[in-house]
Amino acid sequence: MHESQYLAVFLLISGAVACGAEDPAVLDSVGTGGGSGSHAGTTQSGSGAGGSAGASKGQGGSAGSGMTTGGTATSGAGTAGNGALGAGGNAGSGSAGAPAGGSDPGAAGASALGGASALGGAGALGGASALGGAGALGGAASGGDGAGGASGAGATTQGGRGGMSGGTGGASAGRGGNAGSGASAGKAGSGGTSSGSCDAPPAASPLVGWASVSGGGVTTTTGGGNATPTTVTTLGEFQSAVQGTNAAVIYVKGKLAAGKINVGSNKTIAGVCGAEIHGHLELSGSTNVIVRNIAIVGYGAGNCSLDPDYDSGTGCSSGNDAVSVQKNAHHIWFDHCDISDGTDGNLDITNAANYVTVSWTKFHYSARTDNEGDDSTGSAGHRYSNLIGGTDSPSTYDDANALNVTWHHNWWADRVVERQPRVRFGKNHLFNNLWNASGNSYCVRAGKQARILIEQSVFNGVKDAHEFNSDTDQGTANIIAGSDNTYASTSGVKETGGGGPAIGTLPYSYAADAASSVSAAVQSGAGPK
Numbered sequence: 001m002h003e004s005q006y007l008a009v010f011l012l013i014s015g016a017v018a019c020g021a022e023d024p025a026v027l028d029s030v031g032t033g034g035g036s037g038s039h040a041g042t043t044q045s046g047s048g049a050g051g052s053a054g055a056s057k058g059q060g061g062s063a064g065s066g067m068t069t070g071g072t073a074t075s076g077a078g079t080a081g082n083g084a085l086g087a088g089g090n091a092g093s094g095s096a097g098a099p100a101g102g103s104d105p106g107a108a109g110a111s112a113l114g115g116a117s118a119l120g121g122a123g124a125l126g127g128a129s130a131l132g133g134a135g136a137l138g139g140a141a142s143g144g145d146g147a148g149g150a151s152g153a154g155a156t157t158q159g160g161r162g163g164m165s166g167g168t169g170g171a172s173a174g175r176g177g178n179a180g181s182g183a184s185a186g187k188a189g190s191g192g193t194s195s196g197s198c199d200a201p202p203a204a205s206p207l208v209g210w211a212s213v214s215g216g217g218v219t220t221t222t223g224g225g226n227a228t229p230t231t232v233t234t235l236g237e238f239q240s241a242v243q244g245t246n247a248a249v250i251y252v253k254g255k256l257a258a259g260k261i262n263v264g265s266n267k268t269i270a271g272v273c274g275a276e277i278h279g280h281l282e283l284s285g286s287t288n289v290i291v292r293n294i295a296i297v298g299y300g301a302g303n304c305s306l307d308p309d310y311d312s313g314t315g316c317s318s319g320n321d322a323v324s325v326q327k328n329a330h331h332i333w334f335d336h337c338d339i340s341d342g343t344d345g346n347l348d349i350t351n352a353a354n355y356v357t358v359s360w361t362k363f364h365y366s367a368r369t370d371n372e373g374d375d376s377t378g379s380a381g382h383r384y385s386n387l388i389g390g391t392d393s394p395s396t397y398d399d400a401n402a403l404n405v406t407w408h409h410n411w412w413a414d415r416v417v418e419r420q421p422r423v424r425f426g427k428n429h430l431f432n433n434l435w436n437a438s439g440n441s442y443c444v445r446a447g448k449q450a451r452i453l454i455e456q457s458v459f460n461g462v463k464d465a466h467e468f469n470s471d472t473d474q475g476t477a478n479i480i481a482g483s484d485n486t487y488a489s490t491s492g493v494k495e496t497g498g499g500g501p502a503i504g505t506l507p508y509s510y511a512a513d514a515a516s517s518v519s520a521a522v523q524s525g526a527g528p529k
Contacts, residue, residue: 209406223268300343315373319343389424
């Protein structure tokens with residue numbers, strides 16, 4: 001071979017290898033969240049110049065394809081700006097040219113560092129005897145995926161490397177380069193780290209309703225306020241963290257073992273990473289508590305006898321609620337919860353509990369029956385979700401001046417039979433809720449001295465949308481159900497009026513959505529996020 005030909009081959013191989021390597025200067029030049037341009041090796045014809053260096057946000061230089069005797073590998077350059085991909089060059093032809101410069105990193109962009117047509121794209125360095133380019137630096141900003149480059153012919157490529165810390169949601173691994181002719185496929189890049197994770201809950205909904213009203217020495221419901229969050233992963237840790245009256249924010253992570261949890265005051269309990277509480281959550285005399293973004297599953301999932309307090313002589317009603325709010329507890333807010341399978345009830349509010357809001361929460365049951373005991377409900381399975389006021393004749397607690405609850409954007413769903421809710425005494429305001437538990441007995445029931453307002457809500461495929469408990473109770477209770485509610489494929493009664501006073505002007509402001517939007521909004525939005 002002629003001396004000039006040896007020199008040309010040497011320069012070609014050196015240029016290709018240089019382009020295929022990870023350039024420390026490129027790594028150092030990448031700004032936070034920014035896009036890095038890709039080095040695309042090129043081969044130019046004759047005495048023509050190589051690809052020009054890419055300006056900020058520009059595209060890479062022209063990539064050569066095919067090698068003539070004595071051709072010299074050159075490299076183009078380019079960067080991704082404002083989320084654009086740094087593109088590899090187009091193929092040149094002919095003989096040797098002079099190498100071009102490197103790349104100027106682009107301005108910060110929204111998408112990943114590098115792109116699919118980065119280093120070593122199709123038709124990149126060399127022909128059958130040339131070296132393929134290496135994969136681009138994959139990366140991520142704002143959760144994008146870094147993509148590796150495709151390989152040149154006759155070469156083994158390296159996949160795109162995962163990016164640095166990305167935006168919320170993180171990034172997927174960079175894709176490996178595709179194999180060129182006669183070459184093995186590139187290795188997959190490693191995933192970038194993510195600044196978004198499940199370790200913190202989403203923001204709460206705005207507080208609306210009775211829990212926002214001043215009373216009982218509490219101005220509004222704030223829970224643990226700005227206390228530094230503590231994350232718990234076991235039942236024992238959780239039981240300890242929720243005790244007392246000190247302000248505390250507790251993140252419950254993952255699924256806890258079943259047990260009984262007694263919650264103190266001034267607490268925020270928030271679920272993260274698919275949190276589930278199993279057993280019984282009790283707020284007895286508690287004040288200023290927020291429970292949100294969490295699933296609470298009672299002991300009675302499919303079988304009431306699983307409850308440790310179950311008495312076969314009584315039946316399901318002998319067991320525990322999934323959640324009990326009682327004994328003068330006040331300023332309690334449940335938001336974006338999923339509450340199911342309480343042995344007795346799902347969420348019962350009794351014994352003069354007051355100033356409660358329940359929002360964006362789903363109530364449901366597993367299939368079960370209640371076939372034994374003197375309080376047996378048979379095939380109904382005592383699937384009775386929400387009891388407000390536990391007796392017509394309270395002797396210890398002032399129910400007549402308590403039990404005020406706001407229910408909005410909640411969903412009574414699978415297999416709920418009754419108590420959606422069933423109310424005594426309190427002023428209960430229900431707006432933008434959805435009832436579609438087919439096979440139910442009734443939805444909302446007004447008992448003694450209950451005052452109920454139902455607005456812009458949807459009853460779909462259910463029986464007895466709202467009714468009085470008895471003729472006697474009708475004489476003391478009152479139901480208002482506006483014409484703005486929707487009743488689709490319902491049967492039975494829709495009772496209103498009554499001999500008791502109406503609910504009157506509510507001491508808080510609220511903005512109800514149109515009933516036409518409620519079904520879709522609640523089914524997609526209720527429960528933990």
